[in-house]
Amino acid sequence: MNDLSAILTPEFVSAILLPALIAGVAVSLCASLLGVSLVLKRCSMIGDGLSHVGYGTLCIAVAMGWAPMQVTIPVVIAAAYILLRLSESSRLGGDTAIALFSTSALALGIFASSKANLMTDVSHYMFGSILAMTKGDVIFSVILSICVLLVYLLFYDKIFAVTFDENFARATGLNVRFYNLLIAVLTAVTVVLGMMMMGALLISSLMIFPAVTAMRLCKRFSGVVMTSVIVSVGCFLLGLLFSLMFDTSVGASVILVNLAVFMIASLISVLLHRARPGKG
């Protein structure tokens, strides 16, 4: 175990830790908000699929010498639109279509980067490196996170309606396709931002864990959303602390803290059910 007071020098804190902290909290917030909709709409796979596409695009961007984030975000937004259409109208079935599409994109990216001999350069996007984010990346992440947050808040009621009962929303004249697309675009942006810090392998669980934990504990949609945000930000901070103390990967530590919290929440919900038999 590391001695925190030795690591936390003023230079480290102001140059590396603080920006990482701000970006991490912002992205965790977005991830947890969107996670609620993804889990309830039963399309958690979209988050995972988008992270594959995002990673593939990153590889190509690095191989070509383009700016990684600025190239990846529009591509992943386009992919989100395509994945949504695929899962709506596919003869293969949503999950299968997503898997085929996203692994193909991933393969293409790895193909390109191995051809350019850059596998070691891109491998850190696999596991994320929040402490290695540049100042530009941090500012970019925070601005985009604020945009995601604002859009989510503005459309909160409609996102609820579309998540709860899509057919009713469509039948009563709401533009469901637009709101689904909105959710997908916000998810895409969040996935790319999260990939920089958590890694492509772990970002989808950053979206799903807090939502599932909150669903164990809350009975109202608004409660689930708020609890999910609190769980997500709390787990991020704890995970970051652990990673500094034990010198472990930030992404992996955050997810493991999420797992622990999820298990505790499950236990609490089981105990609550026991205490009130017949309800539930």
Added chain:
Amino acid sequence: MAYITCQDITLRYEALTVQEHLSFTVEKGDYLCIVGENGSGKSTLMKCLLGLKSVDAGTLTYGDGLKRNEIGYLPQQSQIQRSFPASVREVVLSGCLNRRLIHPFYTKADKARAAEQMECLNITALADRCYRELSGGQQQRVLLARALCATQKLLLLDEPLTGLDPLVATELYAILRHIHEEHGITIIMVTHDVECAVRHAKTILHIGKHESFFGSCADYEKSEVGRRFLGESVTQEHCSNCDHGHAHLPVQADGGEREAET
């Protein structure tokens, strides 16, 4: 002009053509029940009326000032996720969304409207309860309150009685009568319970594989197809879904249908 005019429409379910040359109108103030055997295209027709699916041929038009966002809809229970964490208030309020185009949040008027509908359906006490913890009948009332928030003109119901016990079904019919008569809301209901349909509706649309009927209830009872579907050798039995002691289908035929529907 009628609220809904269907002219010579064809309905397909996947590759199968289930109805051809179907024409009917729904006037303001009507109470229309759509009946027919399983597989005759009732649910497909409902999807078309709701705009969830387009008709495969012919025309379906809205008229008499009816707009897309002035329709209320009560879906089949099975189509709602039963494990969704949402309070009754949140669900009912979401019915108000279609009249709110620019304003991002619920207005005072929306909240008042939701409260009024909850009062009307006697679920005010449940407002903060979790939707998934309610009984089937209570859930149905919540969804009905949501549908009434969405409309002041036309309410569409898709097999609203499936899975409800007889007492709750009777209650639901009484509620529908009330909102039809007191609030002047036009009703279109798809149902497999032809006995109750004839009892409560003004107009019947029977869609069958070979023959169809569209007209008043009285005419339907006299018509060939109606007599056959209502059962010519009726046994006097208490209908499980109505509190009226009217004629009922022979048990085998009716039981068989219900088995298949659920």
